[in-house]
Amino acid sequence: MSSSSAAPGRGDKAVKPPMRDALVAAAFRLFLERGYEETTVDDIVALAGVGRRSFFRYFPSKEDVVFPDHERCLAEMTAFLAASAADDEPVRRVCDAARLVLRMYAENPAFSVQRYHLTKKVPGLRAYELSVVWRYERALARYLRTRFAGLGDGVLRADVIAAAVVAAHNNALRSWLRSDGKGDAQAAVDHALGHVQAAFGATPAPPVTQGPEDVVVVVSRRGAPLWRVVQELESALGRG
Amino acid sequence: MSSSSAAPGRGDKAVKPPMRDALVAAAFRLFLERGYEETTVDDIVALAGVGRRSFFRYFPSKEDVVFPDHERCLAEMTAFLAASAADDEPVRRVCDAARLVLRMYAENPAFSVQRYHLTKKVPGLRAYELSVVWRYERALARYLRTRFAGLGDGVLRADVIAAAVVAAHNNALRSWLRSDGKGDAQAAVDHALGHVQAAFGATPAPPVTQGPEDVVVVVSRRGAPLWRVVQELESALGRG
Incomplete structure (x- = not known):
């Protein structure tokens, strides 16, 4: 299973129709050639050979095409946490949930690295990314709040641990992206999350x-x- | 020293000229009466009785007038951390730095509560706030990275602790804002930060x-x- 191409979503063609993939590929080609701000939705649909309405069927805005897999990953994370057993150790469980995000990035290293460099250059994309990270953090915190419901300071503990998990995950993810997707992303994230489990987990x-x-x-x-x-x-x- | 008025910045007139205060007061009056999206910069300057150029001398955009004190607070936090002594316990130091943000909110409870409700309703303001929170977190992490420079996993520890401090601070701050600024904000933040110090501090x-x-x-x-x-x-x- 090669991951060297920049076309995203090679792993799950079944859920992502080819037109969606084609739009993402066209968008990234233009973003890299001309710059993000200089590329319009019209440019993207012209290159992909589809109409404007097709674009907006898949992506609410131009920003969303930069992060085509976060909604799916957020849904996966929410389902994963909802499927937790009563005796799952909660800190371990949220660490495992965070690993779903890493997996999404690691599925396609070249695409993830391209996006990392693009996001660093465009403040609007940086803001978009912060709002996505916030949604992941809230998903983890909601699960922990439920698990800690009977304990003193349960909400506080939940919020602090969720933030620590996200920070550790992102620390490892950014190191891996800065290394151009070389090295073992999973080992780096395991190490970082181990640090949080040592501080907070049972x-x-x-x-x-x-x-x-x-x-x-x-x-x-x-x-x-x-x-x-x-x-x-x-x-x-x-x-x- | 009463804090019941919604006019911001009562504590430090010396650094904030009256025209800046007047613009913030006019902006909030209109945001509350008409809504944020429905209010233009022209509406704000008309009510404040000044020209458009005066507005943009103080605020780069309409969003910035909603958070008039964060730049000052970020500068204070950076200066506070830069003035640290070599033997300051680093986790305690970043907790004290976070307390500067709380102080800014607690200086004017009515204004902070109004803004809290406004921010919850306007996605653009929520995104703006996330980017400000991120800048505070990076300021704390930068200081901790320096302090942990010689230690194993120093960068990782710095990032995780900075995120935990921000999450604990914001947990207490939000509780206080949700209670309409009643109760002892400082005691709540002290309690929350104590939790982080217990987990990570010496x-x-x-x-x-x-x-x-x-x-x-x-x-x-x-x-x-x-x-x-x-x-x-x-x-x-x-x-x-």
């Missing part, structure tokens, strides 16, 4: 075989914040 | 006699009620 409980009379032993540094110890304890007791 | 070492490797071991039956285990734990940690 340590996985060891497998227990002793039966109903077994005991739970929690060993904690005296200086550890109490809420983190309680979180560990809940997870060890299987009530997290 | 914990001030408690008076320890057993040595630095001090751990607490709690042994509990798996069937024990969680509250009783937590009670035991608190007592073992000396925080009951």
